[in-house]
Amino acid sequence: MKKLIIAALLVVGMTTFAQDKKERPKRAQMEKMTPEQRQEKQLQRMTTELGLNAKQQEQMKQLLAEQATKREAMMEKREASREEMKKQREASRDKMEKQRETMENKMKAILTPEQLAKWKSNQEKMRERAGDRMKERMHDKMQDDMEN
Incomplete structure (x- = not known):
């Protein structure tokens, strides 16, 4: 009975591990692609799936480029806000540390x-x-x- 349970767990574990390996190379490969390459790949996939004609392909290419530009601007804005928040946290932490030190010095006197x-x-x-x-x-x- 124990051997059966161990064998079942081993099979489930191996299956899960095997499935994870199949998904990861695609993600890594997508990260290496430039935004233009990703747009081109998406356009090709839409062309084959939806049967786009040449005019539609050109319109979709422009739309995808607009989306990429907007997405890039949003990512830059988000990164800038992260940096600003980090600076605010550091300033707040420094202020609290100074207050704590002042409090401790006053407590030493009392x-x-x-x-x-x-x-x-x-x-x-x-x-x-x-x-x-x-x-x-x-x-x-x-x-x-x-x-x-």
Whole structure:
């Protein structure tokens, strides 16, 4: 019975692995193609599937070129916004770090060394709990995304 189960798992695993290998070279090959090559390939596929005539092919070629231009502009805009968001996060992180240091310096003036050590320990525990909650939320979000 054990051998049968192991054999079944082995067959399923090999089948899954074999299917993954078939899909990946196509993706890698598409990434190596220039935008013009992708447009030409898409136009050829549409021509054979839809039976486009020469006039329709020319119109579709223009439409595909317009789409590619718009898509490229959107990607550049998205990349610029990512860079801006990254700069904002870094500035915010620096600001919070300065505030934390100021708070710590003020706490040093008020608390005894033992109290300060205990306060730092409590702060560290709170950071760890916040990090754990963040990881849990991200995990839950990923699970929700996978279900939808």
